[in-house]
Amino acid sequence: MNDSISDGISAEAAAAPKTDGWEPKIVAFCCNWCSYGGADSAGMGRFQQPASARIIRVMCSGRIDPLHVFNAFLEGADAVLVTGCHIGDCHYVNGNDKTKIKYKYLENVAHELGIEKERLQLNWISASEGEKFANFIRDVTEQIKKLGPSPLKPAGVV
Amino acid sequence: MQKGEMYVGWSTKEDVRKRGGSGGLVTSMLAAALEKKMVDAVVVLKKINEFEAVPVITSDVNEVLNSAGSLHSVPSNFAKLIANKNLKVALPAKGCDVRGIIEQSKRNAINLDNTFVVGLNCGGSMHPVVTREMLEVMYKIKPEDVHGEEIEKGKLIFETKDGKEHAITIDELEEKGYGRRESCRYCTIKIPNNADIACGNWGVTGDLVGKATFVEINSEKGARLLQNAIDAGYVQVQKPDEKGVAIRAKIKGTMEGLGKKWKDKVFVPMDNGRLEYFRKELEHCIDCGACKAVCPTCSCGDISKCTEFHYRGDAYKMSMYHLVRFLHLADSCIGCGQCSDVCPVDIPLTRLYRRFANTVQEQLKYEPGMDQRKPPYFEAKLEV
Numbered sequence: 001m002n003d004s005i006s007d008g009i010s011a012e013a014a015a016a017p018k019t020d021g022w023e024p025k026i027v028a029f030c031c032n033w034c035s036y037g038g039a040d041s042a043g044m045g046r047f048q049q050p051a052s053a054r055i056i057r058v059m060c061s062g063r064i065d066p067l068h069v070f071n072a073f074l075e076g077a078d079a080v081l082v083t084g085c086h087i088g089d090c091h092y093v094n095g096n097d098k099t100k101i102k103y104k105y106l107e108n109v110a111h112e113l114g115i116e117k118e119r120l121q122l123n124w125i126s127a128s129e130g131e132k133f134a135n136f137i138r139d140v141t142e143q144i145k146k147l148g149p150s151p152l153k154p155a156g157v158v
Numbered sequence: 159m160q161k162g163e164m165y166v167g168w169s170t171k172e173d174v175r176k177r178g179g180s181g182g183l184v185t186s187m188l189a190a191a192l193e194k195k196m197v198d199a200v201v202v203l204k205k206i207n208e209f210e211a212v213p214v215i216t217s218d219v220n221e222v223l224n225s226a227g228s229l230h231s232v233p234s235n236f237a238k239l240i241a242n243k244n245l246k247v248a249l250p251a252k253g254c255d256v257r258g259i260i261e262q263s264k265r266n267a268i269n270l271d272n273t274f275v276v277g278l279n280c281g282g283s284m285h286p287v288v289t290r291e292m293l294e295v296m297y298k299i300k301p302e303d304v305h306g307e308e309i310e311k312g313k314l315i316f317e318t319k320d321g322k323e324h325a326i327t328i329d330e331l332e333e334k335g336y337g338r339r340e341s342c343r344y345c346t347i348k349i350p351n352n353a354d355i356a357c358g359n360w361g362v363t364g365d366l367v368g369k370a371t372f373v374e375i376n377s378e379k380g381a382r383l384l385q386n387a388i389d390a391g392y393v394q395v396q397k398p399d400e401k402g403v404a405i406r407a408k409i410k411g412t413m414e415g416l417g418k419k420w421k422d423k424v425f426v427p428m429d430n431g432r433l434e435y436f437r438k439e440l441e442h443c444i445d446c447g448a449c450k451a452v453c454p455t456c457s458c459g460d461i462s463k464c465t466e467f468h469y470r471g472d473a474y475k476m477s478m479y480h481l482v483r484f485l486h487l488a489d490s491c492i493g494c495g496q497c498s499d500v501c502p503v504d505i506p507l508t509r510l511y512r513r514f515a516n517t518v519q520e521q522l523k524y525e526p527g528m529d530q531r532k533p534p535y536f537e538a539k540l541e542v
């Protein structure tokens with residue numbers, strides 16, 4: 001585990017068992033207008049966060065097809081985050097209402113399939129909520145470290 | 159005649175009445191619709207032998223009249239057969255056929271205004287290959303010697319060419335892994351009130367047993383269909399007796415209860431190792447695509463998400479094809495069993511697909527194929 005990461009871990013998280021140096025890969029889908037802005041402010045505000053997140057920017061959370069999520073898992077993501085504007089704030093009127101529907105299906109399929117609930121999460125984060133974004137990534141990273149690598153990770157992928 | 163009314167009826171053509179599953183009413187109603195040009199075509203099963211038949215779309219009244227009789231080991235599904243053909247058609251339909259037809263109509267592949275759906279009560283159907291094996295193993299008779307088959311008082315009876323009858327209870331057969339297809343055991347639409355008219359032998363009493371069909375009119379189209387057959391002189395009907403109505407309702411309730419019990423038996427909750435279970439089951443999939451081709455609720459055609467984003471050479475731990483289908487069918491799977499029936503490597507697909515469908519449909523309070531409600535996936539806002 002490299003230093004810049006351990007610096008950012010809360011006391012509670014630091015007490016958790018460490019999977020010697022293993023850093024999970026977290027794919028975070030962010031919408032252009034809110035949660036991507038949140039990710040940006042997390043960086044600008046210098047909130048500490050692990051380097052585990054791979055951010056994929058989409059114009060609206062409503063653009064996130066369940067297929068994208070499956071693909072991330074099949075390619076080796078240890079967790080996938082679906083994020084967007086708060087309900088009512090979507091810049092395309094109701095894109096995130098549709099996200100909620102798709103997510104309901106995704107969540108159920110993932111759960112039935114046996115993918116732990118920590119590995120797929122939904123969160124609404126506005127452009128100004130940099131700290132919320134950073135905390136979210138940090139929390140998920142810790143949860144996944146406890147779980148270990150995803151069972152869907154292809155052989156040979158770390 | 160109108161919605162909600164019930165009758166007991168039979169064919170006026172002696173040979174059709176004799177050959178019919180119970181009185182030949184369905185056959186005669188279909189033939190009359192064709193004859194009087196209510197429809198341009200009718201779908202019927204063309205018999206190959208005691209266990210096999212192919213569905214055909216025909217405009218020949220005689221071919222319709224010849225099709226009388228129930229084939230319990232022909233688990234076909236007619237929904238896709240009439241999809242995208244823009245037909246003015248009448249057809250017999252088990253519960254799962256009806257549900258497929260309704261789902262295809264939601265996807266604009268079938269126009270219900272031009273489709274007369276004659277529902278058949280259905281206690282279940284059997285797989286033809288399994289039936290042959292069952293005859294040899296359980297009944298100790300050669301499939302070729304079978305002359306006829308019927309279900310009576312919970313027993314499946316085969317008649318051989320030498321005139322002898324061979325009976326075994328369905329419970330015993332199913333205990334040994336034979337009998338009805340697994341999906342039929344937990345299917346809970348026994349009387350298809352989602353069709354224009356529901357026909358079956360439950361509720362037929364006294365002297366008429368085996369010689370008449372009990373019908374319930376479910377729609378204005380259903381009423382027209384029956385009235386036309388009466389006017390054309392093809393069928394005769396009378397009011398059912400109260401006892402019959404009560405018996406029919408009771409059997410329906412019992413069968414639905416049994417279906418629920420089977421559901422709990424087949425879908426035992428799994429805690430750990432679910433992913434491994436699905437991986438193991440799908441391990442031998444050869445990507446033939448047959449399960450999608452037969453699926454009566456899918457209307458994507460050749461180019462579809464499940465196939466276009468699936469690459470056989472990937473090193474993925476789970477098939478993208480099946481993942482996409484698990485999700486797409488979560489709200490739309492009607493549990494018809496077609497996918498399991500056709501899989502060349504015998505993957506129990508319906509059992510896998512229903513795992514996802516059971517939870518999602520329960521949560522969303524959505525029952526595909528029962529009414530016109532669109533799949534929740536296409537709603538702008540989720541109400542439940």
Ligand SMILES: Cc1cc2nc3c(=O)[nH]c(=O)nc-3n(C[C@H](O)[C@H](O)[C@H](O)COP(=O)(O)OP(=O)(O)OC[C@H]3O[C@@H](n4cnc5c(N)ncnc54)[C@H](O)[C@@H]3O)c2cc1C
Nearest residue numbers: 178179180181182183184185203227229279281358359360
């Ligand atoms: C698989 C199956 C199970 C059934 N189970 C019950 C039951 O448990 N209780 C009950 O009350 N009634 C049941 N029925 C209905 C019953 O057997 C008669 O079909 C019904 O009473 C109508 O009788 P009929 O003489 O008017 O039909 P017929 O005049 O004999 O016409 C039957 C029509 O059904 C078509 N058909 C035959 N086999 C199939 C098939 N496998 N799939 C689709 N269409 C088919 C024929 O092509 C024909 O057009 C079942 C029917 C089937 C096909």
Ligand code: SF4
Nearest residue numbers: 253254280282342345
């Ligand atoms: S799934 Fe239901 S309606 Fe279809 S053949 Fe089986 S029991 Fe009949």
Ligand code: SF4
Nearest residue numbers: 453491492494495497
């Ligand atoms: S997935 Fe299988 S059981 Fe479900 S509707 Fe399609 S063919 Fe029928």
Ligand code: SF4
Nearest residue numbers: 443444446447449501
């Ligand atoms: S029918 Fe069987 S082998 Fe063919 S694609 Fe479906 S699961 Fe695979």
Ligand code: FES
Nearest residue numbers: 031060084085095
């Ligand atoms: S624009 Fe952010 S969720 Fe639609």
